[in-house]
Amino acid sequence: MAGVMTLVLGGARSGKSRHAEALIEAEAAPWAYIATAQAWDEEMRVRISEHRVRRCEGWQTIDAPLDLAAALATPHPALVDCLTLWLTNLMLGEHDIAAATVALESALADRMAPTVLVGNEVGLGIVPDNALARRFRDEAGRLHQRLAVRADNVLFMVAGLPMRVK
Template sequence: MTTPDLTFILGGARSGKSRHAERLALALAAARQSNVTYIATARQADDAEFAARIAHHRARRPAHWHVVEADVDLAGAISHADDGRTCLLVDCLTLWLVNLISPVDGDEEASVPGHWGPRIDALETALAQARGPVIVVSNEIGMGVVPLGAMTRRYVDELGRLNQRIAALARDVTLMVAGLPMAVKQGSVR
């Protein structure tokens, strides 16, 4: 099953995925004579470098975009913002999954797959039921060497599974390579 207005954009770090998603969101909003709601998934920055990354994203976004900062309830944020007209831009699943697997409060129970699996199911449902256009951004991190640490391997595996689920739902999937969009799936069912 594909979702008619779901676009999934993947890429490595600094591949241009967020910038591409932002341009696409601007074009969709202009065509629909609507606006964009940017759903940010990064939690508070723990260091200066990450704070600079967040500031860079904020500075690049148009001031008239509505911004929602989603916590672990990304499905709720999408459902609440989806009015059928506004383009939703979710940036990014990579950080959202970190929030699920490594909760800020250090809650060990929350990091157990059975505990956060329902949140992933809810996200998939929210995307499948969205009435307006949705663009989702995620990192493609499984193309390198196998990580040495068990937690890092688990994260890479879980993000790969999550990306597969969202790609299966999406009408269009784009892989960003060195700032260039590479069409992986266009308007088809897989």
Template structure:
């Protein structure tokens, strides 16, 4: 499958990006894989994860992959794969001491071998204030670079604001030659 069959869905917190991504995946067919990158390090996050699982309902298989998303791709025969979200994945990479640039390159290479369409969810964190701390600024910068590399690699990019999708990128129409 070409990278042009994969899509990035960007937006801010609570913008509706996961809901949009789920609707896209559900439109592809009944067998869908949800790859979650979140880890429950506290009770509030555990509650969020449980709520998200309950909201998905039937037709979704779920796998947790906080660091190694690519190995989850081949595990299931599906109509679509949804990765939610690259922002938490990046945070996990940085906290584990991994190099985000190298890991992003590996991730993009891994996308090339997937036969199902993949929908990637990521936060756009660069629209707000400059973070106060060096770690916050480093994270914001890495997130911006990650989003740019993924957006360049995939065929479609949607930006979600107030629950409304805006198409930022669509595949070039083939010339038929």
């Protein structure tokens, strides 16, 4: 039987990561934390390090700024945090997003343990002036739609609380 897949969407500081961590910690340890963040600058290094400190024992971190599919080969319950930074890394590196999405979907189909994927909802403001920002929110929306089709659960976070979408 395939592992249960949960997609956790929400805005900035809506409690996505914390809720996603709690979902995985309800499973038997060890747990894989698949980190897509790249420490481009000091602010990012601090943020990443704070996230690590918050997570308790039982977590193994796998850095996967680009190759999410390979990271998901872990047999353990896995948290992908987050899709938004992964997509940013793909776009900034001019990688093939369509191909990477297909590889991700294939890796998800092969998962035997639970998987929780976190993504930022960025499409609910005024249309951005910036063309790259417009393209980014289109790509993010498309990715979330594709993953939502195959997810068992889709949650929309508001003020730290999950609303069930699926």
